Amino acid sequence: MLDVALEITTEDVEAFARDGFLIRERIISPEAVDYLRNAMARSFEGGFDSGLMPDEVNWKPGDDPHVTRQICNVWKSNQALASVILSEATGQAVARLNGWPGARLAQDNLLWKPPMRDGQPGGTLGMHQDSAYAGWAEPRLMCTAWIALDDVSTEGGTMEFARASHLWGHAGPIGAFHNPADYKEAFRRAAEAACVAKPEMVSVAVPAGGGSIHHGWLWHGSGPNRTGNPRRSVVSHCLSSEARFTDEVGYVYSRYKRLDTDAMDEAFFPVLWTEDGGRSSFIEPFVRGERRWHAEG
Ligand SMILES: O=C(O)CCC(=O)C(=O)O
Numbered sequence: 001m002l003d004v005a006l007e008i009t010t011e012d013v014e015a016f017a018r019d020g021f022l023i024r025e026r027i028i029s030p031e032a033v034d035y036l037r038n039a040m041a042r043s044f045e046g047g048f049d050s051g052l053m054p055d056e057v058n059w060k061p062g063d064d065p066h067v068t069r070q071i072c073n074v075w076k077s078n079q080a081l082a083s084v085i086l087s088e089a090t091g092q093a094v095a096r097l098n099g100w101p102g103a104r105l106a107q108d109n110l111l112w113k114p115p116m117r118d119g120q121p122g123g124t125l126g127m128h129q130d131s132a133y134a135g136w137a138e139p140r141l142m143c144t145a146w147i148a149l150d151d152v153s154t155e156g157g158t159m160e161f162a163r164a165s166h167l168w169g170h171a172g173p174i175g176a177f178h179n180p181a182d183y184k185e186a187f188r189r190a191a192e193a194a195c196v197a198k199p200e201m202v203s204v205a206v207p208a209g210g211g212s213i214h215h216g217w218l219w220h221g222s223g224p225n226r227t228g229n230p231r232r233s234v235v236s237h238c239l240s241s242e243a244r245f246t247d248e249v250g251y252v253y254s255r256y257k258r259l260d261t262d263a264m265d266e267a268f269f270p271v272l273w274t275e276d277g278g279r280s281s282f283i284e285p286f287v288r289g290e291r292r293w294h295a296e297g
Pocket of ligand 1: 111125130144146158159220221222233235
């Protein structure tokens, strides 16, 4: 079990409403960073400790070393990563910031942006709004906690936010997400539509173990990694604990939809925290290694 520190004050709630994000220097300890780096390396080598596979693995040894490596929903495969991704502190923080009665995980991501190699920088991630991809949920507002596992900087391709852009309105999904020719193209169009001539960009420049929380309609993305170090991060994309499926469930989310109900199954969308103690009961024994996926006995 690895501890996550994300206390939220009244000033934080006000800053989040105004800017659309919070940045923290330290969310997890240096020891936890080391532990998660190892868990991440094992996951990209195909080692899944719990015995279950993640939902999506977008890179394996032998693939192009220049592309950003990604795994989605690794929490079910690795208890150490799960203890951070599914932490109660994260659930409580995102719920408080958004005025939700609780929070559940929509999806996690491991992101590994490679270092400069053969004169080629590690790839960009196109600027987008997370909630543009959440038409399958109601309410569709997302909120994302992002934890850096390396010291991150603008030169190293860290995440960039456009301050207060969550107030600009709602655009659709962008074209290419990984390594687009111009990672700010859709964002510039949105700024123009919102009549914002000079958007204020803020980089999440923090030591390993620090990170950020951002609003589901905030424009964000990241530039090339021009340093000699990888840029690794662990991401929890959350929804309100009250979120339900809409009719736009689509290709990816159809696989989690139960018949005759729009309720989201906690086995796939675990509840991290609610104000009345509704955290999914399997999380603690799972992350402590006391409960496994196969039936006991
Ligand atoms: O890590 C990045 O560069 C972007 C990640 C992202 O889009 C997110 O966490 O919502």
